[in-house]
Amino acid sequence: MTETQRVQKDYWSTETYEAAASFVPHFADTLVQSIDFKSTDRVLDIGCGDGKFTASFAPMVEYVMGVDYSPSMINTAKTLDYGGAETEFRVVDCRHLEKEPEIMNGNWDKVSSNAAFHWILKDSSTRLSTLENIFKSMKPGGTFFFEMCGHGNAPEKLTSFMFALVSHGVPIEKAEALCPWYYPSDVHMKEMLESVGFQVKQIELNPQPLQLTSTDNGGLEGFLRLIGAQMLDLLETEEKKDSAIEQMCRMLRYGTTREDGSQWITYASLRCVAIKP
Template sequence: MSQTKKDDWSTEAYQNAASFVPKLATKIVQWLDPQPDDVILDIGCGDGVLNIQFNEILSRGSGHVHGIDASPAMIEAARKAAEKAGAEKCSFEVLDALALATAPALQSGTYTKLFSNAALHWILKGDSFSPSSSPSSSLSSSFFRSARAALVPGGLFAFEMGGLGNVAEMRAAIMMAVARRVGIERAREAEPWFFPDEEWVRGVMQREGWEVLRAEREWRPTRADEGGVEGWVRLFGAKSFEVVPEEGGERESCIREAVEVLEVVCREPGGGFNLGYVRLRVLARRV
């Protein structure tokens, strides 16, 4: 019997803690430069906000955007939002990005452009930062090989993800709180993110037949959303806390410990909280 994968995402929690994510995608969208006749695959599309924006351009031509995401809740929200907006150039599918190679329709080399915003640091969790230690069978190599197969020759892939140094204070507070209860090794294994640098991404992509045209990291301090530090920690840190037992309120105590530290560290003098975001932005061409 197949097991249903747990969906850790809630559209309501996302809007409360991370509505800034698509709003801050202006630069990577400029790098993508969608045109009316483009056929775009959005990897990790979330609630489809950016896809609906692309629809305004694609509706002037023969183009289309297809969004995939592993979260059924996010895909359902995206479909409803697109229907409400009359975004006929958008389609959506529940699909884990690591399963691209098993989706024949997405391996046909028909997309002119690939796009991904704030998703690959979840998808590539577990890989090494060292290009020399990433064999062709590694998770990252497999992903970029499958992504390449979705594109027409010369097609472009524009993506933005967390870069080396991203939300370091959030990671430290969460990991310390979890490690105090289950040990540093289990805390490290439970962390759900991978934040590489430009050197790493150039190495792995070039091995898989990509020409990296541009790669940059940007320090981008970001004001916390309406949910504050606590909303961010509960949404994005959920995987880390799963290794802490719930019995006796231990998990809740762990979450509160991390939140209380971060509400001191991240507090702005005028009120609100500032999060230390670092973004890795890449534009690559299928050779």
């Protein structure tokens, strides 16, 4: 697979996401409960995925636009019930909101995101411009709230991916270059937000254990296949991908599996609320 094909490929599907990561839409439940929503609010949800996070606040507002890079997830989002709120979902590269005039109209009361910015902000060439675009898209006094993976998130996962890929013949430089995640510290994220004009009202980094699913196609194997699909495409055959996954699961099973058979990883939650003055 060429680099262009890898970038353009949609690695997400509702079925695999539900099996391996059904807990993700609930990451920001506590954060949502802290936000003062108004019935007249217009909300932009960045990296909305399958819409289940969007559904947690949509009934409280007038209008939500959800944007995501995955056509598969957007198609699912369009099928959900949002409690009477007007909703619209679009396939958008969230690194380049400047290409979307209806987003960059300065008309958003709130901008939200859950479990997406550690993917979206990986590209260092668009990291600050993405935050700048969000700032420009909002009304003065608007609220930007999000939760993402932060510094210290699942180090065991990243180490196992690097080891398995290198042991299957991938140069470590290539594996490092294609690592799709960006896990900033709270200090660095606060600095970036303030540099584009936001006033940060709340930011916290909270490492905590996270229990993986126990459904078919879930658990540790399903989770690794889901979140590491892009890295696994560095391997040419399905046989090599299966071999790498088996190797990772064997490496991780003692550190992730508890006495009752449940599987856990380290989740470092980076949670933030910022205001556009």
